[in-house]
Amino acid sequence: MGDENIKVVVRCRPLNSSEIFRGAKCLFSMVGNQTFITRPDVNDPGNAKAAKRDGIEDVKSFTFDKSYWSFDKSDPNYATQAMLYNDLGEEFLDYAFEGYNTCIFAYGQTGAGKSYSMMGYGEDKGIMPLTCCELFNRINNNKDLELTYQVQVSYIEIYNERVRDLLNPKNKGNLKVREHPALGPYVEDLSKLIVNSFIDIEKLMDEGNKVRTVAATNMNETSSRSHAVFTLLVTQKRHDTQTNMDTEKVSRISFVDLAGSERANSTYATGTRLKESANINRSLITFGKVITAFAELSSVDKKKGKKEIFVPYRDSVLTWLLKDSLGGNSKTAMIAVISPADYDETLSTLRFADATRRIKNKAVVNEDPNTRLIRELKEELPMLRSKLGTYDSNELYDPSVPPSQQIVILQDKSGNTIKKTKEELIDQTQASEKLMEEVNESWAEKARKTEEIQKEREKMLEELGIMVEKNVVGIHPPKKVPYLVNLNEDPLLSECLIYQIKPGKTRVGRIESDIPLNIRLKGDNILDEHCWFENIDGVVTLHPHENDATMVNGMYINKAKKLKSGFRIILGYFHEDFYVFRFNNPQEVSERAKSKQLSINVPLTLNENGEDSAEVSPTSTDSLDTWIDWNLARREAALNSLNSRTDTTDTTDTRYTTDTTDTRHITDTTDTRHTTDTTDTTDTTVGIDESLQRLRDDLKKIESGRRTRPDSRNSDFHDSSNETYEKVHQRKFFYDPMVNFFNLVQFFKNLLCDTHLLKIRNGSKRK
Numbered sequence: 001m002g003d004e005n006i007k008v009v010v011r012c013r014p015l016n017s018s019e020i021f022r023g024a025k026c027l028f029s030m031v032g033n034q035t036f037i038t039r040p041d042v043n044d045p046g047n048a049k050a051a052k053r054d055g056i057e058d059v060k061s062f063t064f065d066k067s068y069w070s071f072d073k074s075d076p077n078y079a080t081q082a083m084l085y086n087d088l089g090e091e092f093l094d095y096a097f098e099g100y101n102t103c104i105f106a107y108g109q110t111g112a113g114k115s116y117s118m119m120g121y122g123e124d125k126g127i128m129p130l131t132c133c134e135l136f137n138r139i140n141n142n143k144d145l146e147l148t149y150q151v152q153v154s155y156i157e158i159y160n161e162r163v164r165d166l167l168n169p170k171n172k173g174n175l176k177v178r179e180h181p182a183l184g185p186y187v188e189d190l191s192k193l194i195v196n197s198f199i200d201i202e203k204l205m206d207e208g209n210k211v212r213t214v215a216a217t218n219m220n221e222t223s224s225r226s227h228a229v230f231t232l233l234v235t236q237k238r239h240d241t242q243t244n245m246d247t248e249k250v251s252r253i254s255f256v257d258l259a260g261s262e263r264a265n266s267t268y269a270t271g272t273r274l275k276e277s278a279n280i281n282r283s284l285i286t287f288g289k290v291i292t293a294f295a296e297l298s299s300v301d302k303k304k305g306k307k308e309i310f311v312p313y314r315d316s317v318l319t320w321l322l323k324d325s326l327g328g329n330s331k332t333a334m335i336a337v338i339s340p341a342d343y344d345e346t347l348s349t350l351r352f353a354d355a356t357r358r359i360k361n362k363a364v365v366n367e368d369p370n371t372r373l374i375r376e377l378k379e380e381l382p383m384l385r386s387k388l389g390t391y392d393s394n395e396l397y398d399p400s401v402p403p404s405q406q407i408v409i410l411q412d413k414s415g416n417t418i419k420k421t422k423e424e425l426i427d428q429t430q431a432s433e434k435l436m437e438e439v440n441e442s443w444a445e446k447a448r449k450t451e452e453i454q455k456e457r458e459k460m461l462e463e464l465g466i467m468v469e470k471n472v473v474g475i476h477p478p479k480k481v482p483y484l485v486n487l488n489e490d491p492l493l494s495e496c497l498i499y500q501i502k503p504g505k506t507r508v509g510r511i512e513s514d515i516p517l518n519i520r521l522k523g524d525n526i527l528d529e530h531c532w533f534e535n536i537d538g539v540v541t542l543h544p545h546e547n548d549a550t551m552v553n554g555m556y557i558n559k560a561k562k563l564k565s566g567f568r569i570i571l572g573y574f575h576e577d578f579y580v581f582r583f584n585n586p587q588e589v590s591e592r593a594k595s596k597q598l599s600i601n602v603p604l605t606l607n608e609n610g611e612d613s614a615e616v617s618p619t620s621t622d623s624l625d626t627w628i629d630w631n632l633a634r635r636e637a638a639l640n641s642l643n644s645r646t647d648t649t650d651t652t653d654t655r656y657t658t659d660t661t662d663t664r665h666i667t668d669t670t671d672t673r674h675t676t677d678t679t680d681t682t683d684t685t686v687g688i689d690e691s692l693q694r695l696r697d698d699l700k701k702i703e704s705g706r707r708t709r710p711d712s713r714n715s716d717f718h719d720s721s722n723e724t725y726e727k728v729h730q731r732k733f734f735y736d737p738m739v740n741f742f743n744l745v746q747f748f749k750n751l752l753c754d755t756h757l758l759k760i761r762n763g764s765k766r767k
């Protein structure tokens, strides 16, 4: 097969609640394979800058392989997950069965719908699970007795240029990306686990996400900053009974969920955050450079004939790993996801997508690749070993010269002379030996290893106190036992870890602690024995071990506190590394549900203990869960933190006090930590600066439409299939606690911009 361009499709998501709330208008339309972008209105607060810029065309159009209009679920033309799979997923699965490598990656700004299109949420399964499901449907329907299939899975995360194996906890630290001429780029020592059904795959995805969440202890680490690569290795073996010969086709199916694209040119990150984000984005920036190099290559091709242009694959881990997918041996597609109301970010995504279309790949059917690899390794290894042997005998080199300075001269397959240091030679020999070992491993041995790794992974999660349900896929909260569920800034990592609070004591502490603990957490701000929970007859009390390290509903506690469903618990010191959980007590919930039936149509309130007034609440605890998320927990804590360091009269702001009746967070300043802290001026101001910076960042994210928790993600969107827009809007406005939340956000916005606050801040700095 000849050269073929990367296939590029674009998909537009619905407006999210914050966009609806700010009255944002959709700036896009799609007709056939064309996408049109309209100049924004000067009165649109989200796009004011763009609207005022000179030289912006009224309407700009782009042509892609296909445009998916997923703006409004009630629209008969709404492009569903199934449509995307039927058009793109199925075509690429066909290629994989023919023996081609395939790669589908999602690109776009944070919250534009990459994970939705790739992984999907709840019932709305994305292209990844749909492909995996159909892969096994086809394998199970195979009637050809001479044909057998083996499927292996690997799952990695690239964060800050480090590769993490999400399926094997023993594979700690950074895995190396290497390249072999017969294999292309690969991750050394990466676990490839055998799967026999779609259920096996779902379980691996689920547990991989748990491992990802555990690793992301530091709250700066979210999935929108990392790239996730999920790969299926499909081996089709044909046994010819007449000749008694076996032939193999091996195809690699990769799905790549890239980090949020706006991170690459984030304008609001400053200082250490800028440095950090620059490093995190090296992969994404290099990705852009690779695409640009190809765009240049294609224009040079047309104008002056072929010219050598350097493509900087090796400048980042991601691009090196995707070398085959970007201009090499692969069928590749890009799903460019766009937000409907963000002019600049979306225009930049569309331009990037347009450039990506120019990349040409040369896919070939991978026939007997392992035989080829073995053949090459058999030639290469004796040569490498003999070279090492020569130098080991010290005939030519001074033994006092370190291996990194000894130069070895080799010849490659084409007869070219290559210079390497002895150290590099040792490294290459070891890598090739590992490859040889791996390629010679029997399927039985691979299956044994898969089982071993599976046990290790589950043991590791259980030792940390995380509930693992064997042979069950997904998150299934306990039906009777009270539990904590993790909350994370990133919805993909939120609510995927469950910690049971069984009868008796549940002790929580540092992962490295020698004390016997039931829940182990990583992080500098977690104490050896941090706190403990006591469950007596289903009533749970939280006991802190030290002041200032444990928060309930945004307030530090220094004595035992009885917990109620919906309470937010923060462990660690706020402002630095900390964990956020929501407490749930299933028994209490079912009792509330009974009494709740008597009480409808009364707005939700929080009582003085920061809990919902269940007797009068129209909202079940289940629906409460949808808004008790990381954002809420963090903001109530930040508010208290800021409040205690600043003039509390500021907090008489009626937007806050009237919208939520929970005035406790505003006025309760008895917390000793805050009062003592304010005397430590240096620390305090640093804390406030960081806090303000983070809050600013958070607010930007919220403004750009960031989201609620995974299962409730869809509820964050306006689905007008059952109700009119006005009704939804009205209901939201009067009853929905999210409105209180947005008012709270608004309040923060004002607070942050308020010169009065800055004066106080500067004043406290000077003290």
Ligand SMILES: Nc1ncnc2c1ncn2[C@@H]1O[C@H](COP(=O)(O)OP(=O)(O)OP(=O)(O)O)[C@@H](O)[C@H]1O
Binding pocket: 011, 012, 013, 014, 070, 108, 109, 110, 111, 112, 113, 114, 115, 116, 117, 121, 223, 224, 258, 259, 260, 337, 491, 492, 707, 708, 712, 713, 714, 716, 717
């Ligand atoms: N096509 C769509 N139809 C309906 N809802 C969508 C669609 N695309 C995205 N969403 C919703 O948009 C929200 C954000 O999507 P998603 O989490 O996939 O963004 P993302 O680009 O992966 O963000 P990040 O970079 O942070 O991982 C989710 O609530 C999701 O349910």
